Amino acid sequence: MTRRTIAALAGVLGGGLAGILAGAMAGGLALLGTGAAWAQTKSAADGIAEYRKMLEDGNPADLFEARGEALWKRARGPKNATLERCDLGKGPGVVKGAFVELPRFFADTQRVQDLESRLVTCMETLQGFDGAAIARTPFGRDEQNNVTALATWVAAESRGLRFNLPTGNAEERRFYELGKRAFFFRGGPYDFSCASCHGEEGKRIRMQDLPLLTKNPGDGVGFAAWPAYRVSNGQMWSMQLRLNDCFRQQRFPFPGFGSDVTIALGSYMGVNAKGAQSIAPAIKR
């Protein structure tokens, strides 16, 4: 390790273990600096592949999955009802296979909804929760945390199935078109769009491989991997939170939870992912 890297480490880790999180926030600081050479780059990639493999057996997403299942079946909210009659698109109470067909158009709300926004609708209509209040709640807190757990369980019930979003409804096709436009929309002080990072094959940011999202990026990649447990912060991330943090790093303003731009992007990525096998909930860096 170089002297420079050690100095950087000392800086980041001034707070001991606290530095892990601080370091993750500081981002750019690379803690790995070795002598050089292409061969080492290759072995670093191999090493990281090995690390990821070791984590797969024992994904803490299982904990959220279990909690989501319990939440689905527990009578809760002002109406003291369960979610067992929630219609995720395949009829009331049908969970298996629902995830790989979302977002889709729902006749009762007259709109295209993704998994999380649909769960909030069910919490509102069946259990009597205030959906707008949930939408305003920061990720990881209170009922928002429950939405993530529910989404994790619903996704897990479609593990191994292939994405096949319906496109028969004109609204579904319109949301796909709007999502495509949002995907290429450049803005913010860095001029970034989704396509800046996810518009070309085989690219990476730092050490992270970037899936090409304008087509099916492959089984268990991109749209077919979220919700996922994030090792770096020990958080469970739904696709809504994944998109939210993408926009943060894009240096955009804050997208509302379940806002149309997030759902349209889901439609675009989901339709593009047709045929991709879902591995959600996955485990990520």
Next chain:
Amino acid sequence: MADPMRIRAQMQGDKAVVRVLMSHEMETGQRRDAAGRLVPAWFIQDVTVSLNGKAVLTVEWGPAIAKNPFLQLNVKGAKVGDKITVLWKDNKNDTRTDEATVS
């Protein structure tokens, strides 16, 4: 109350491979929150794994164990249908116990 654990116990040869995931923050006591205040230490200190009610392993952990801890061990002489019980206790004296059946 803490969320349930996830326990998998599967026979491999004459041993049960037990994998446990526990839901816990595992705060080190050295991290600061957004307001700059130290977040107090909060972590699992003791874990006990039992086979049909008899302790087969005790573990002591410090705050350097990762959030939502994972533990894997092999229990000898177990058979399908046996009960594997896991108990943890943290530094606030909260405890959680869950059970799984060996398959």
Next chain:
Amino acid sequence: MQTRREMLGKSATVAALLASAGMLPLHAQAAWPQAAFEAKTFADVMKSLGGNAPVESKDVTITGPDIAENGAVVPVGVSTSLPGAKRLLLLVEKNPSVLASVFNVTDAVDASFNARVKMGQSSNVFAVAMMADGRVLFAQKEIKVTLGGCGG
């Protein structure tokens, strides 16, 4: 394999069973070794746990990745092929306190365990076996820690 629901439902009754089996008191007796968990060096951990001077040994195995993509979660394992191991330990040399885990081995389990540790930086990780005859044997592995993301 039992369903998750069955698994969740049983936990309440289990505590009572354990208590009646005399297991809870046993657990409570073993005081958590605070001084060992506050020790800053391998040697101090040994001093605190009453162990002899450690000797590197091929009979102890440490498993872990060469590179961890994130220090917040690093999968590591400790095992020994030797009979008579009383305690297996995992230590991270460059963490503020080095000791991460103590496994108190019984005859009913293999002396082989996996857990996940936090690492503040690239460091040697030690797998230690404290033997019944007083020997302290160890293996070590350097694990590099990187931050793979774009940050910001």
Next chain:
Amino acid sequence: METQFVTSRLRPTLAAAAACAVLAGCATLPPPAELDRQAAAMIKASFRDEGIAKVDRIQQDLGQAACSSEQPPSDEVADRIMQEARAGVKWPSGGVYLGDWREGERLAQNGRGMTWTDPSTAATANGGNCYNCHKISEEEISHGTLGPSLWNYGKNRGITGLDSPTAQPIFEYTWMKLYNSKSYNACSNMPRFGHFGLLNETQLRHLMALLLDPRSPVNR
């Protein structure tokens, strides 16, 4: 009373489309220009201010708007974007292009700045984010590949000393690229560091040194 989640999100822009679905009379998509308009309205309605990241960030300038689809802009528009970019470049005072490559390396490593979790929009609070996309120093293996490798950037361009005869035009080109990447490529993926005040003159000089100073690890 709080509007319901379900209904509150039926934005005015979508009302027509929603009605469309109700009547089931229009199974066909609106024409592309109408979809463009709807997408713009959707984006406007979906974001809110958070911390330093205000909604004015999604008001596009020409360079952003013209590069927001799979189709590149016309040559005419691209030329206009590049000309305006070049015209707006502010050259370093005193003609001093290079700072300290060590500071440049620190900036290149730093991926912070301008997100809604950052406290300040000041250039001094920002990193260069360079390693996110580029290989730069060979020692750093955690680098992105969205941009070209910058390893040996100066050396490959024949800069062997600070007074190399070939140096001046390369200094100017590189400064322009860092200041406003649209100077040479209307739809460059690289942020316009000088143009948007993401980095100040001193910081830009440090990055210049990282790329061009023969003593920098980039050129060794």
